[in-house]
Amino acid sequence: xxxxxxxxxxxxxxxxxxxxxxxxxxxxxxxxxxxxxxxxxxxxxxxxxxxxxxxxxxxxxxxxxxxxxxxxxxxxxxxxxxxxxxxxxxxxxxxxxxxxxxxxxxxxxxxxxxxxxxxxxxxxxxxxxxxxxxxxxxxxxxxxxxxxxxxxxxxxxxxxxxxxxxxxxxxxxxxxxxxxxxxxxxxxxxxxxxxxxxxxxxxxxxxxxxxxxxxxxxxxxxxxxxxxxxxxxxxxxxxxxxxxxxxxxxxxxxxxxxxxxxxxxxxxxxxxxxxxxxxxxxxxxxxxxxxxxxxxxxxxxxxxxxxxxxxxxxxxxxxxxxxxxxxxxxxxxxxxxxxxxxxxxxxxxxxxxxxxxxxxxxxx
Amino acid sequence: xxxxxxxxxxxxxxxxxxxxxxxxxxxxxxxxxxxxxxxxxxxxxxxxxxxxxxxxxxxxxxxxxxxxxxxxxxxxxxxxxxxxxxxxxxxxxxxxxxxxxxxxxxxxxxxxxxxxxxxxxxxxxxxxxxxxxxxxxxxxxxxxxxxxxxxxxxxxxxxxxxxxxxxxxxxxxxxxxxxxxxxxxxxxxxxxxxxxxxxxxxxxxxxxx
Numbered sequence: 187x188x189x190x191x192x193x194x195x196x197x198x199x200x201x202x203x204x205x206x207x208x209x210x211x212x213x214x215x216x217x218x219x220x221x222x223x224x225x226x227x228x229x230x231x232x233x234x235x236x237x238x239x240x241x242x243x244x245x246x247x248x249x250x251x252x253x254x255x256x257x258x259x260x261x262x263x264x265x266x267x268x269x270x271x272x273x274x275x276x277x278x279x280x281x282x283x284x285x286x287x288x289x290x291x292x293x294x295x296x297x298x299x300x301x302x303x304x305x306x307x308x309x310x311x312x313x314x315x316x317x318x319x320x321x322x323x324x325x326x327x328x329x330x331x332x333x334x335x336x337x338x339x340x341x342x343x344x345x346x347x348x349x350x351x352x353x354x355x356x357x358x359x360x361x362x363x364x365x366x367x368x369x370x371x372x373x374x375x376x377x378x379x380x381x382x383x384x385x386x387x388x389x390x391x392x393x394x395x396x397x398x399x400x401x402x403x404x405x406x407x408x409x410x411x412x413x414x415x416x417x418x419x420x421x422x423x424x425x426x427x428x429x430x431x432x433x434x435x436x437x438x439x440x441x442x443x444x445x446x447x448x449x450x451x452x453x454x455x456x457x458x459x460x461x462x463x464x465x466x467x468x469x470x471x472x473x474x475x476x477x478x479x480x481x482x483x484x485x486x487x488x489x490x491x492x493x494x495x496x497x498x499x500x501x502x503x504x505x506x507x508x509x510x511x512x513x514x515x516x517x518x519x520x521x522x523x524x525x526x527x528x529x530x531x532x533x534x535x536x537x538x539x540x541x542x543x544x545x546x547x548x549x550x
Numbered sequence: 551x552x553x554x555x556x557x558x559x560x561x562x563x564x565x566x567x568x569x570x571x572x573x574x575x576x577x578x579x580x581x582x583x584x585x586x587x588x589x590x591x592x593x594x595x596x597x598x599x600x601x602x603x604x605x606x607x608x609x610x611x612x613x614x615x616x617x618x619x620x621x622x623x624x625x626x627x628x629x630x631x632x633x634x635x636x637x638x639x640x641x642x643x644x645x646x647x648x649x650x651x652x653x654x655x656x657x658x659x660x661x662x663x664x665x666x667x668x669x670x671x672x673x674x675x676x677x678x679x680x681x682x683x684x685x686x687x688x689x690x691x692x693x694x695x696x697x698x699x700x701x702x703x704x705x706x707x708x709x710x711x712x713x714x715x716x717x718x719x720x721x722x723x724x725x726x727x728x729x730x731x732x733x734x735x736x737x738x739x740x741x742x743x744x745x746x747x748x749x750x751x752x753x754x755x756x757x758x759x
Contacts, residue, residue, distance in 0.1 A: 327738045360636035360729075386741065429738060433632070449735045454612020455630070456734065 191452050191489040192322050196293070199483065199490070200276055202321050203295055207274035210314060212297060215273040217258035223248040225257055232257065232440050232466060235282040239289055253281040256478060259298055260470055267474035270302045283485070292484030296460070300467070303475035308444060308462070309418035315446050315479050316424045319458060322486065325451035329431040333441050333461070334408030335396065336432055339382055342375055342401050357383050357433050374401070382432040389416040392430040415444065440466045446479050457486050498523035500537035502530065507543035514541065552595050552743045555614035557602035561640040561728055565618045566597070572750040594743070606631065606731065615736035616744055621726045622705055626666045632737055634748045635730040638755050642707040644669060644723040649694050650716055652701065663693030664703040673703070673723050691715045
């Protein structure tokens with residue numbers, strides 16, 4: 187049972203989170219399972235996996251099973267920079283499982299805020315990210331990064347962008363040094379890149395060194411925004427659960443502000459991700475910004491508690507005692523016990539007490 | 551406790567020796583034992599040896615917190631892990647090689663035999679050269695000799711095997727050496743322990759360089 191990280195079942199996590207999001211005034215969003223394929227084709231890089239399940243509908247139009255909920259929400263909702271809309275969803279999505287070679291139905295629960303986004307919205311949403319991770323396990327770490335800092339840094343380099351972004355993502359300084367030597371990067375740039383790669387740990391320390399690495403106004407704005415965010419998190423006692431990690435990046439064509447990556451102890455991969463994605467809203471030619479996150483329930487399923495196999499009573503009946511079995515079970519259940527009636531004991535069934543109604547007959 | 555995945559074979563032994571030097575010896579370990587997992591008695595580290603190409607899988611899936619894998623494997627499979635240090639061991643290069651009289655005929659796709667399909671595809675895609683990949687699992691050098699491919703993409707250490715088969719290096723794709731990799735989740739939850747090993751290893755590598 188080493189792998190069980192969380193003593194809760196998937197359903198109870200979903201129900202706890204739905205209650206939590208409603209408490210914060212979020213509305214449930216329920217998209218259709220199908221969307222025009224073009225939506226995903228045009229925004230391929232926004233998706234986690236590139237492959238989607240497609241089919242022709244009755245008009246011959248190419249449709250897809252949704253691999254993601256965010257795109258549907260942005261496409262179908264009215265977004266304006268005057269109003270803040272807050273949604274949550276709890277849906278199945280259809281995509282390749284991480285590292286798998288097959289399509290999978292993956293359950294995903296998440297939150298999206300669209301429209302007018304200010305510091306308070308970002309602060310409250312980050313608290314909600316922490317509370318979401320807390321629902322899975324108390325032993326969690328939230329990695330926070332900022333696209334402004336990483337993009338601002340990478341933009342200072344005139345070439346090798348892809349390579350540099352890969353080095354940042356994998357914390358690979360040794361290959362960076364070789365490249366820096368070859369390209370004769372200035373000292374200031376090298377030390378700023380080092381700071382970004384080595385940044386991992388408590389916000390206070392990291393922000394201090396990040397301030398020294400600022401090279402332009404984009405990076406300055408990012409550090410200022412993170413500083414303000416951590417003041418809020420500190421006030422709400424979440425600061426010690428949060429790490430700044432500039433290696434956590436996202437696609438710069440869509441994301442532009444804070445980035446979240448949630449980790450839970452003993453689960454080897456990221457269980458929650460999200461961030462600020464105003465650029466996607468721009469692509470849809472709507473006004474306003476957006477920020478959100480999703481918890482990948484489907485990916486952590488194996489670490490959650492399973493339906494218990496143990497019941498209180500197992501009643502075995504036969505053709506003559508079936509009515510008696512139903513009555514006995516009703517009585518026991520009314521006392522709060524779990525009772526299963528059956529004609530035989532199934533393999534692996536665990537029970538506290540066995541009531542065999544066929545025995546009496548054998549005695550007679 | 552930090553779980554370390556090491557590659558079976560000469561490279562793994564060398565890395566283990568280095569780990570011993572910096573204070574992570576495991577008394578329980580003996581080369582001839584058939585045990586698969588060995589723990590350090592102070593409970594700081596435990597080791598297991600796996601097939602070199604599998605190290606990255608064990609680390610990505612969190613069975614090992616850190617591990618040692620060749621850059622060739624990291625380039626080919628792109629595991630979602632951190633690459634923390636260059637151990638400067640097992641040095642070789644990823645190369646394109648062909649028969650001595652090879653000339654690229656641009657009128658048809660280049661036939662490339664390799665074990666490293668992704669690496670070859672990426673290299674030629676960047677050059678804009680159309681290729682046909684023939685995936686082989688060993689004795690790659692045979693492919694151009696027997697005429698099933700125009701070139702090979704493979705690891706070249708000394709070049710002796712190439713020479714003996716009348717092949718020559720056409721171009722170098724990248725330098726390869728052993729890298730210290732870490733699971734992304736472990737890096738956060740066991741940060742102190744992992745950084746300690748990493749820093750000591752880096753120092754030991756530098757001083758032996």
